[in-house]
Amino acid sequence: MLLIALLLPLVLQDYLTVFATRVIILALFALSFDLVWGYAGIMSFGQALFFGAAGYGVALMARDLDITSIFLILPAGTLIGLIAALLLGGFLLLGRYPSSVIFVSLGTLTGSYAADRLARGWYYLGGQNGIPSIPSLSLGSTDISEGPVYYYLALGILAVVYLLCRFLVRSQFGLALAGLRENEQRIAFFGYKAQHLKAIVFAIGGAIAGLAGSLYAFHEGFVWPNILGVVFSTQVVLYVLFGGSGTLIGAIIGTVIIEGVSFWLSDNYRDVWPIILGVLLLLVIMFRPLGLISFVLGERERVGRFGKAPKETRNAAP
Amino acid sequence: MPLLEASGISKVFGKLTALDGAALTVGENEFHGLIGPNGSGKSTLMKCVAGAEVPTSGKVSFINADITAFTPTERARAGMSLKFQITSVLPTLTLYDNILLALQAHSSLVELVFSRTRRRLHDQVMSMLQQFRLAGRAFDAAATLSHGQQQWLEIAMALAGKPRLLLLDEPTGGMSLEERRVTGELLQPIKQHCSLVIVEHDLDFIRDICDRLTVLDQGKVLASGTVAEIQSNKSVQEIYLRRA
Numbered sequence: 001m002l003l004i005a006l007l008l009p010l011v012l013q014d015y016l017t018v019f020a021t022r023v024i025i026l027a028l029f030a031l032s033f034d035l036v037w038g039y040a041g042i043m044s045f046g047q048a049l050f051f052g053a054a055g056y057g058v059a060l061m062a063r064d065l066d067i068t069s070i071f072l073i074l075p076a077g078t079l080i081g082l083i084a085a086l087l088l089g090g091f092l093l094l095g096r097y098p099s100s101v102i103f104v105s106l107g108t109l110t111g112s113y114a115a116d117r118l119a120r121g122w123y124y125l126g127g128q129n130g131i132p133s134i135p136s137l138s139l140g141s142t143d144i145s146e147g148p149v150y151y152y153l154a155l156g157i158l159a160v161v162y163l164l165c166r167f168l169v170r171s172q173f174g175l176a177l178a179g180l181r182e183n184e185q186r187i188a189f190f191g192y193k194a195q196h197l198k199a200i201v202f203a204i205g206g207a208i209a210g211l212a213g214s215l216y217a218f219h220e221g222f223v224w225p226n227i228l229g230v231v232f233s234t235q236v237v238l239y240v241l242f243g244g245s246g247t248l249i250g251a252i253i254g255t256v257i258i259e260g261v262s263f264w265l266s267d268n269y270r271d272v273w274p275i276i277l278g279v280l281l282l283l284v285i286m287f288r289p290l291g292l293i294s295f296v297l298g299e300r301e302r303v304g305r306f307g308k309a310p311k312e313t314r315n316a317a318p
Numbered sequence: 319m320p321l322l323e324a325s326g327i328s329k330v331f332g333k334l335t336a337l338d339g340a341a342l343t344v345g346e347n348e349f350h351g352l353i354g355p356n357g358s359g360k361s362t363l364m365k366c367v368a369g370a371e372v373p374t375s376g377k378v379s380f381i382n383a384d385i386t387a388f389t390p391t392e393r394a395r396a397g398m399s400l401k402f403q404i405t406s407v408l409p410t411l412t413l414y415d416n417i418l419l420a421l422q423a424h425s426s427l428v429e430l431v432f433s434r435t436r437r438r439l440h441d442q443v444m445s446m447l448q449q450f451r452l453a454g455r456a457f458d459a460a461a462t463l464s465h466g467q468q469q470w471l472e473i474a475m476a477l478a479g480k481p482r483l484l485l486l487d488e489p490t491g492g493m494s495l496e497e498r499r500v501t502g503e504l505l506q507p508i509k510q511h512c513s514l515v516i517v518e519h520d521l522d523f524i525r526d527i528c529d530r531l532t533v534l535d536q537g538k539v540l541a542s543g544t545v546a547e548i549q550s551n552k553s554v555q556e557i558y559l560r561r562a
Contacts, residue, residue: 070560096389172422174432179419182408189368189402190423191394191479204505305457306415306436 005155009148018146018219023259025216028161030239030251032208034316037110037237038171038245040201041181042093043105046112047209047236049088050081052228053115054210055217061130062218068138073214074157081210082203089202093195098184109230116229131223137218144220145212156251161208165248175306177201179244242284246292251294319382320345320369320511322476324484325375328537329362336362338537340497342515344483349514349523351545354534355557360517361487363534367515368485369393373557381482385469394423397480403488405468409431409461412473413452416460417443420478426478427489450474450504466497477508485506486516490523502527525549533557539558 005024005313008019033047054077063065067185092107093099119125135152136143144150168174179187179196188194217223226232243254261280265273288294322344329337337359340503352360365371367378369390378386386525390400399500407416414513421442427436428541447453450470455463460471471487489505490498498520505514518524524531525545532542548554548560 140483168431171431171433172418172425173413173427173433173438175419175422176430179408179416182410183406185370185390186406186408187419187423188390189390189394189400190371190420190475192423193391194459202424306418 002159004061014147017148017151019263021146021151021219022216023153023256025212025219026236026239026259027252027255028158028212028215029209030236030243031158031161031165031248032205032212033236034206034240034245034248034251035169035208038240038247038251039177040180040198041071041184042198042202042214044108044202044205044229044233045237046088046110046233047106047205047231048228048230048232049112049115049233050084050206050209050214051213052119052184052223052225053084054078054080054213055208055223055227056119056125056131058214059134059217059223059261062134063131068218070136070139070144070153072138073137073218074211075215077217078207078211079136082207084204084210085203089206093199094203095195098188098195098300109233112228112233113230116225118226121140126224128225128263130222132222134221134223135219144218146221149220154219157211157215157252159204161211162248162252165208168235169248170306172306178306189250193235193284202225238281242291243282244293244297247291247293247297250291257292320389321348321381322515323379324363324367325377327363327378328374329359329366329371330374335537336388338364338539339376340530340539341535341542342367342539343542344513344515347509347511347513348511348530349516349528351522351528351531352515352517352534353521354540357533357536359537364400364485364487364515364517368398394479394481397482398479398485399483400478400485401472401478401487401489403491405472406470407460407463407468407475412457412461413447414422414443414456415442415473416471417446417478420475421446423479428537438524442462446478451500451508459560466493466501469493469514470501473501473504477512481512483515486518488517488519490518490520498501498523502503 008020012020029051033044036042036044057080058073058077061073067073088108088111092104120128138144144153169177176192176197180194184194207312239254239258240251242258244250262273262277265276269276284292320343321344324342327337327340340359340363354360354365362371366373369388377384380396380398385396388396418439422430422438423436429435444453449455450472451518452467463471468534473489490501493501502523517529528545530544531548533540533548535557538555541548541554
């Protein structure tokens with residue numbers, strides 16, 4: 001799959017490379033939500049808040065401070081996402097007793113909605129129109145504008161983030177997350193600080209969403225309030241549910257398929273494509289609640305195995 | 319000074335008074351049985367001690383510290399462990415991972431992220447599984463175990479953090495006679511380093527393994543003493559006869 005992704009810009013027309021880059025950035029965003037929901041069981045209905053806040057933050061850096069260096073923009077975007085998630089996560093998750101799923105999902109939803117309204121109403125942020133004409137990302141004196149170079153940049157970042165997430169979820173920390181997801185109350189009785197674990201994952205998710213948001217802002221060349229809002233937050237939930245939550249690759253597959261299919265449908269069935277897409281999503285969620293990935297991965301593999309059996313034990317086991 | 323001292327514990331759910339000034343005292347290395355008719359408040363008292371319920375009034379002291387306001391996590395870190403009445407092993411994880419999950423609860427965040435304690439804990443995981451006669455199935459999913467084996471796994475998990483006090487809520491519920499006997503055998507060795515509070519309906523089982531008993535009736539302590547004292551207690555005999 002990585003090989004196909006690597007060769008793609010060589011065969012695609014320019015406008016399709018731009019589209020493919022956008023999908024990769026969205027996949028990075030989906031990865032952030034998957035970590036938060038699929039691994040830590042936090043229902044974040046406001047993941048776009050971190051994506052959009054970082055997008056706006058780096059757009060302002062470019063507009064008002066003329067900063068476009070990739071070495072400043074991407075860390076800044078990541079940091080904005082991280083801080084926003086720490087603040088919201090600290091408020092929603094770090095009570096003395098565990099907060100309910102409803103509280104957290106409504107809290108994140110409200111955060112995303114409020115940010116959207118704020119951006120629409122605030123003249124400094126461009127109101128309804130957002131911030132247009134963001135200059136290109138730069139590496140030294142070279143510009144990285146949309147096209148194959150940006151594509152490979154996004155793909156490289158997605159690969160690195162994917163590997164880091166994989167390392168995390170397969171570590172002993174990942175085992176603690178598996179426990180958290182399955183039975184939060186139980187692991188608190190073992191002595192785990194369950195809320196702290198959640199807040200940490202929520203913050204990491206925010207950081208990844210922020211990284212994706214800053215890549216997105218410079219790729220599209222403008223930011224507008226929709227990228228902070230509830231609709232965009234829900235879109236990422238669909239990517240992950242469709243592909244299969246709790247598997248990192250599922251989030252990527254879900255994004256690629258949903259975006260790919262919408263692109264194709266909107267070209268060929270101009271009027272009815274959202275209905276077709278909706279029916280398709282419903283079918284998957286009804287008949288494959290664990291997502292498309294469940295066609296190839298069993299439940300055991302999905303959860304993962306953390307302890308390794310030494311060879312002699314493995315042979316001795318029936 | 320006793321290990322655990324709960325006094326004046328009351329718990330009111332709306333109009334229902336589940337506990338009315340109940341008390342429980344457990345010494346070091348003591349196996350203490352908590353008995354009484356259905357609805358007498360045994361499980362509620364256990365939950366108030368473990369932190370799963372917040373008592374309406376009363377005080378819980380553990381190892382000379384007032385832990386009444388502690389969360390379950392803080393109580394676990396202070397050396398208290400609870401096995402729930404309903405088995406709550408993590409069904410999709412292997413037995414090995416279930417035990418590892420319990421053992422690594424006290425590892426630091428950095429140790430967890432870089433899996434630094436995995437190797438060190440391996441031998442402990444295997445010896446816990448051995449001790450509870452589950453080693454042969456270490457790498458099967460916990461959901462594939464029989465009910466009795468799941469209870470053992472759960473007891474093993476509760477013991478993993480080397481608690482000073484283990485609270486067991488109906489450990490032999492749903493077990494066959496043979497499984498009950500084995501459970502008694504499995505529990506005996508832990509007396510060397512741990513006290514036990516056990517809620518149980520099977521009076522024979524309680525009599526075999528406990529040193530002292532507390533009898534609850536309608537949310538109040540009816541009697542407390544050694545097994546022999548309780549057996550000869552008139553009012554205790556009465557409530558059990560009444561039930562029969």
